[in-house]
Amino acid sequence: MASKNPVIKIKTGRDWQLKRGHPWLFSGGLQQPPRDIAPGTVVDLVDAAGEFVGRGYYNPKTDIAVRLLTRQDEAVDRNFFRKRVQAAWDLRQQALDLSKTDVFRLIHAEGDFLPGVIADYYAGVIVLQSHTAGIDLLLEPLAAALEEVVQPKAILLRTDVAVRSREGLQKNEPRLLMGEIPPGLQVQENGLRFKIDPLKGQKTGFFTDQRDKRQALYRYARPLAEGATMANLFSYTAGFSVYATSAQPGLKTINVDQSAAALEQGRQNFELNGIPTAGHVFETADAFKWLEAETARKGQHEIVILDPPAFAKTHREKDKALVGYTRLNRLGLPLVKSGGLLITCSCSGSVSMAEFENSVREAAAQTGRSLQVLEIFENGADHPWSLIAPESRYLKVLFCRVI
Numbered sequence: 001m002a003s004k005n006p007v008i009k010i011k012t013g014r015d016w017q018l019k020r021g022h023p024w025l026f027s028g029g030l031q032q033p034p035r036d037i038a039p040g041t042v043v044d045l046v047d048a049a050g051e052f053v054g055r056g057y058y059n060p061k062t063d064i065a066v067r068l069l070t071r072q073d074e075a076v077d078r079n080f081f082r083k084r085v086q087a088a089w090d091l092r093q094q095a096l097d098l099s100k101t102d103v104f105r106l107i108h109a110e111g112d113f114l115p116g117v118i119a120d121y122y123a124g125v126i127v128l129q130s131h132t133a134g135i136d137l138l139l140e141p142l143a144a145a146l147e148e149v150v151q152p153k154a155i156l157l158r159t160d161v162a163v164r165s166r167e168g169l170q171k172n173e174p175r176l177l178m179g180e181i182p183p184g185l186q187v188q189e190n191g192l193r194f195k196i197d198p199l200k201g202q203k204t205g206f207f208t209d210q211r212d213k214r215q216a217l218y219r220y221a222r223p224l225a226e227g228a229t230m231a232n233l234f235s236y237t238a239g240f241s242v243y244a245t246s247a248q249p250g251l252k253t254i255n256v257d258q259s260a261a262a263l264e265q266g267r268q269n270f271e272l273n274g275i276p277t278a279g280h281v282f283e284t285a286d287a288f289k290w291l292e293a294e295t296a297r298k299g300q301h302e303i304v305i306l307d308p309p310a311f312a313k314t315h316r317e318k319d320k321a322l323v324g325y326t327r328l329n330r331l332g333l334p335l336v337k338s339g340g341l342l343i344t345c346s347c348s349g350s351v352s353m354a355e356f357e358n359s360v361r362e363a364a365a366q367t368g369r370s371l372q373v374l375e376i377f378e379n380g381a382d383h384p385w386s387l388i389a390p391e392s393r394y395l396k397v398l399f400c401r402v403i
């Protein structure tokens, strides 16, 4: 071990997961918490016998004291990041059909062996998120590697993410690390066009994780009769609705979101794809309240989509989240016409597919509906998760026929 990094010893019996490739060492697993190390410093981990286990970054302010970057004795520098970014880039070229798509997740944190890093690719513009103190300190070699591999038009850093508070970090204004963002940035997803606001849009600007589900919806919407309706709850910029109405132009959508700005962009996305917005509803409202009001109005639809934000951001919030999913689905199910389609989603990392299914099952029982599960989706290939670290297996989507 040639490095001059501070060395952290792991407690006996607390190293086996790391040796199998799990990237997290919890604070209770440190033999002796090191003193006088700035949050985010790169450290070497050794086992109780002093053998090198891996290299990662340390933060005493959070439960996950060390996140491992590599199990090799290699420098964490621009060359290291170049290899990781290249592998991530090559994977997307291989796994996605990019003939009609220029928007995808380029780096999915632990899933791409880069804990703390999220990068989304928008037609040549990279929007980067740093979730940890470690990545904050490594931004320079990371950005240089992204520039070298991808040759983007711009790299924008966004640090306005809630998870940073767990690392004792601030949210800051977006910062351009290189290049310039073309005005009126647009992307293409499966041949459909979307406007992106990388500076003010939620997360990095677009929810790339629903691409394959939106594409699947296209198939279900196409055979619907003219005048059929779709309620798109938590619609954000109306992604699902753009797909469904391109498949069946006679379909009428109701888009509900608490963000007026997202809905305005949704309207523009319709226009961008040549879909007249007349007859479509874009309603700024709390989705739960809207569902209650729609039930009172006895409104029913051929398709109902429930795609809420994560109800559980941590493991501790899981039980509350499961109750939340049951409640949401209980409110949504009566709105689906008999024989209609429910698309119900959870993006809570701590909720498993089986647990999510159970929440929906409970809602079905409470509303007296029978659900035929047609298709199940999880993370797409641009949101890979490491088998040893299923924490990043966060997305669950059920396509159900409702009787």
Ligand code: SAH
Pocket: 202, 206, 207, 210, 234, 235, 236, 237, 238, 239, 240, 256, 257, 258, 259, 262, 285, 286, 287, 288, 307, 308, 309
């Ligand atoms: N389906 C979208 C992504 C949804 S993200 C897509 O395909 O792009 C979750 C959305 O829920 C966000 O747009 C957020 O503004 C919205 N939201 C969060 N809480 C809400 C609430 N209580 N009522 C309505 N919308 C809400």
